Amino acid sequence: MAGDGEDGGPTAGAGHDGPDDTVLAAGCVLWRRPREGAGGPEICLVHRPKYDDWSHPKGKLKRAEDTLAGALREVYEETGHHCAPGARLGTVRYLAQGRPKLVSYWAAEATDGAFTPNTEVDRIVWLAPAAARERLTQPRDRVLVDALLDALHAT
Structure with a gap:
């Protein structure tokens, strides 16, 4: 997440501003099929130690x-x-340190890879949707879990 801070301020080489100084960002609700047996998707959440969220x-x-x-x-x-x-x-809008921030999100199915802790993200977890909804720090992120489930049921 190069340069993404909740302060929304500019950082060297990262991010850019949209009209009216809006910070533009993007992300995904990353999901995978359950590892064993039947069940719904598992959703990946990231822990950022800088914000403890x-x-x-x-x-x-x-x-x-x-x-x-x-x-x-x-x-x-x-x-x-x-x-x-x-x-x-969809898109989530909020103020970060007094600046408007606009984050566009997609559903994305994990295909392959492995996590390595770093200074920006020290942990990830894969959770059932209800548990992911509870673990998310910001209420604005919880609606994205429902949006993912709606999108998966529509396919």
Whole structure:
């Protein structure tokens, strides 16, 4: 998640601003099929030690970067997993340190990869949707779990 801080401020080489100084970012609700037996999807959440929070993988877009490409890059950087993008899940808007932030999200199925802890993300967890909803720090991220489930049921 190069350069993505909750402060929403500019960082060297990361992120860019949209109209009206909005910080543009993108991410995915990363999911996988259950490892054993039947059941619903497992959702990946990332823990950021700087903020001591749990969220979906996301981060600021690089200048002129395509939104979906940025979302997939952030998933890989934060989780070590490649993924296949699916339905667009919507956009979350909020203020971060007084600046508007706009984060576009997609559903994305994990295909392969392995997590390695780093300074930005020190842990990931794979949880059932109800447990993921409870673990997420920000209420605005919880609606994305429902959006993912709706998208998966529509296919």
